[in-house]
Amino acid sequence: GQQVMQIPQYQHVQEGEDFTTYCNSSTTLSNIQWYKQRPGGHPVFLIQLVKSGEVKKQKRLTFQFGEAKKNSSLHITATQTTDVGTYFCASRDDKIIFGKGTRLHILP
Amino acid sequence: EAQVTQNPRYLITVTGKKLTVTCSQNMNHEYMSWYRQDPGLGLRQIYYSMNVEVTDKGDVPEGYKVSRKEKRNFPLILESPSPNQTSLYFCASSYQAREYEQYFGPGTRLTVT
Numbered sequence: 169g170q171q172v173m174q175i176p177q178y179q180h181v182q183e184g185e186d187f188t189t190y191c192n193s194s195t196t197l198s199n200i201q202w203y204k205q206r207p208g209g210h211p212v213f214l215i216q217l218v219k220s221g222e223v224k225k226q227k228r229l230t231f232q233f234g235e236a237k238k239n240s241s242l243h244i245t246a247t248q249t250t251d252v253g254t255y256f257c258a259s260r261d262d263k264i265i266f267g268k269g270t271r272l273h274i275l276p
Numbered sequence: 277e278a279q280v281t282q283n284p285r286y287l288i289t290v291t292g293k294k295l296t297v298t299c300s301q302n303m304n305h306e307y308m309s310w311y312r313q314d315p316g317l318g319l320r321q322i323y324y325s326m327n328v329e330v331t332d333k334g335d336v337p338e339g340y341k342v343s344r345k346e347k348r349n350f351p352l353i354l355e356s357p358s359p360n361q362t363s364l365y366f367c368a369s370s371y372q373a374r375e376y377e378q379y380f381g382p383g384t385r386l387t388v389t
Binding site: 267268 | 318320
């Protein structure tokens with residue numbers, strides 16, 4: 169079945185450094201959704217990308233969908249302590265396939 | 277307030293004792309789904325429902341049952357729980373399938389001894 173591979177599994181950064189997580193699929197994705205889960209919390213929707221090559225920004229967060237619609241990335245510029253958590257990508261048709269997530273730790 | 281609620285939030289039970297985790301949403305969403313979250317494995321879909329009386333298997337349906345008799349409710353049933361079903365469970369809903377964001381409940385931490 170369809171799989172969505174997400175890397176890295178963990179990332180430690182100094183506060184103020186940038187952070188990127190990547191999702192890859194061997195098959196073309198209809199769309200890609202990104203979620204954030206704070207420690208002890210539940211996943212919260214961040215954004216959805218649908219079009220080939222699409223780029224969307226939310227303040228310090230930049231989301232990209234690859235031209236072939238097989239990969240996506242989330243980039244955070246100048247991380248802050250509020251960015252701590254696990255970031256998940258998800259491929260959404262009738263079924264939903266999540267990547268395993270990237271856990272972001274911020275070192276003060 | 278628009279929300280997804282789950283009950284109970286925490287549950288410790290013994291092998292073989294049937295249990296139900298309830299899920300309810302007040303947003304008139306058609307799509308509802310159950311996930312389990314395990315360390316290192318991310319979120320895995322157990323079952324989903326496109327609408328009332330329509331349910332389908334996700335990636336890890338073995339050992340679980342669901343029903344969708346009303347639009348707002350989507351209970352998860354473990355007929356004979358086993359220790360490998362110890363996990364954190366999330367219910368989620370969205371307006372429809374495909375290109376709609378999901379709203380997640382707060383989670384149910386289940387321990388089966």
